[in-house]
Amino acid sequence: MGSKMDDNGGSVTNETNETIIAEEGVQATTPVKKWHVHRRMYDWVLSWADSPHSMLALFLLAFVESSFFIIPPDVLLIALCISKQKKALRYALVCSIGSVAGGMLGYLIGHSFFELIGAKIIELYSAQEMYGKVKLIFDNYGVWGVAVAGFTPIPYKVFTIAAGVFKLNFVAFVVASALSRSARFFLVAGMIYKFGAPVKRIIDKYFNLLCMIFIVLLVLGFFLIKVAFK
Numbered sequence: 001m002g003s004k005m006d007d008n009g010g011s012v013t014n015e016t017n018e019t020i021i022a023e024e025g026v027q028a029t030t031p032v033k034k035w036h037v038h039r040r041m042y043d044w045v046l047s048w049a050d051s052p053h054s055m056l057a058l059f060l061l062a063f064v065e066s067s068f069f070i071i072p073p074d075v076l077l078i079a080l081c082i083s084k085q086k087k088a089l090r091y092a093l094v095c096s097i098g099s100v101a102g103g104m105l106g107y108l109i110g111h112s113f114f115e116l117i118g119a120k121i122i123e124l125y126s127a128q129e130m131y132g133k134v135k136l137i138f139d140n141y142g143v144w145g146v147a148v149a150g151f152t153p154i155p156y157k158v159f160t161i162a163a164g165v166f167k168l169n170f171v172a173f174v175v176a177s178a179l180s181r182s183a184r185f186f187l188v189a190g191m192i193y194k195f196g197a198p199v200k201r202i203i204d205k206y207f208n209l210l211c212m213i214f215i216v217l218l219v220l221g222f223f224l225i226k227v228a229f230k
Contacts, residue, residue: 045071049079058091059098066102067109067157068121073099077185081192092189096182103150103160103177110164118161127158134162143172150180 048057058080062073077095081088109118122131137145146168149159163173 045075048076049083054080055091055094059094062095062098063102063105065157066099066160067106068124069157070125073185074188077188078192081189082196085193085196088189088193089186092182092185095185095189096178099150099156099181099185100174100177103156103181104174106157106160107164107168107170107173110161111167112164114161114165118165121161122158125155125158127155130155130158131162134159135166138162138166138168143168143176146173147176147180150177150184156181 045061048054048061051057054076058073058076061069061071061076065071065073073095077091080091084091109121122128134145141148143163146159146163149156160177
């Protein structure tokens, strides 16, 4: 299975998964066997869009993706929003709550179980180099490094685990996660709620660009606030 029809008979999930895999840092040289494993996982995630338990599946997917799972919740979120457009914002809320809760688990793994679990997760996704750069990001930008990672295709799980390892302020971490993850999921769901299924192709094609625009606006906002309160 790998595709689903919307209420208007249009294909919802017939896009390839190159973008999804690229978002999680998998290199183009990934062996074919591993690619097929990811494809099966991708299709399995989409299969929940037809389930009466799709809302719970979305919550759980968002939860586990924030700490160890490879397929981002956007896959199921987009499919659900298109199939039931009027519930799009509700789906975004569930996805946001699940993701933030999962981020807390990632923080706990980094804080208390890094050697036992966290290091293995980093190794599983070949993210050792990225993990090594995270401390520098936290030193320069503090918890806002989490906010940027939460909105962009940067593997969020690396940042949540690292936040626990480097003992970022937990409350600030949760707030930054909530703001960034909600912004990401409500942006996607809101566009589908407003424009319907045709916007999916725009999201697929320009998602990274939309993320970069958001970051520029975010940084500009911080700069203006800093200037205003000098």
